[in-house]
Amino acid sequence: MAIVDTGLLTKGLRSEFFGRFEAAPVRYRDFSTRVVSSGHSEVYRWLGSTPQLREWGDGRLARGLRSESYSLENLKYEATLEVDRDEIADDQTGQIRVRVGELAQRAATHKDLLIAQLLDHGAEAGYHSYDGVPFFGDNHPSEEAALQSNRITSGASVPHLPQAGEFRAALGQAITLILGLKDDRGEPMALNAEGLYCVVPPNMLFAALEALSGTLASGATNVLAGVAPVLSFPWLAKTDAWYLLKTDGVVRPFIFQDREPIEFTALTEESEEGFKREKYLYGVRARYRMAYGYWQYAVQVQFDEA
Secondary structure, eight states: OOOOOOTHHHHHHHHHHHHHHHHSOOOHHHHEEEEEOOSSEEEEOOTTOOOOOOOOTTSOOOOOOOSSOEEEEOEEEEEEEEEEHHHHHHOOSOHHHHHHHHHHHHHHHHHHHHHHHHHHHTTSTTOBOTTSSBSSOSOBOOSSSOOBOOEEEEEESSTTSOOHHHHHHHHHHHHHHHHHOBOTTSOBSOOSSOSEEEEEOGGGHHHHHHHTSSBOTTSOBOTTTTSSOEEEOTTOOOSSEEEEEEOOSSSOSEEEEEEEEEEEEEEOTTSHHHHHTOEEEEEEEEEEEEEEOOGGGEEEEEEEEO
8 A cells, every 4th residue: 555645634734743742741751760771672781780890900891781681673553544435525623633733633642651560560570670670579689789679669548549647658669669779789778869750540649649748737847848749641541550750760661662653544545445445544663662660769668558
């Protein structure tokens, strides 16, 4: 099938799409490190392999890459709108443009959706970090440090509706934990409490906002006020858990492996679909992969009934 440019109609829809695509608010750029991919997949052996500086002594001591490999295959994504020819001929209210605008928003926020899925499943078997154990796990190995955990359980009267005080107590635990996590050489990863985000499901938004407000109900100053922006992630399926992410590292909690950017194409009147069925197709396509980066920059907080 030929991809046909139908003139101002297709050009206008393409402009509409990319205008909406670029304007859509997204968060994946804050949470992931972009790695440009040049092939079918990429192999990561450098995660966790950077040494600390040492005194020169007898000369340089080179540390190689990890013996374990973390291979990520690029995935292909698409979404396609089917539009009847008569719909276009009769479209006086811009309804087709509205659908294309919504398609652009879905395409732009798809990487955020993928991050939410990685967060939801991060404690499950098969959702591994570079070290071969679940991203949110209790047994992260290290050459120089004891086994480490990046998940905690905290009490709440109603796990999916924690009180502000319960959320605040859990946040204090999560910050303490993330600041104490070490890399594979036993060196601290988080050097300060900057670049933190509280990523919560919508049902916890107001408790989180109140927990981080400037003044407590008692009138005392809240020492946690402003320590981390609160972000409600509507794609999170788990309603009794939230996540503390540190996002100012060179390698962030997630890796965005970018192979082929988004494309917007059309099959219209001169295509087989347009000629036989009078159906025009407008679609998007891209190749990339969203995967786990450094588990030391992410903590899962699970609420259990107190």
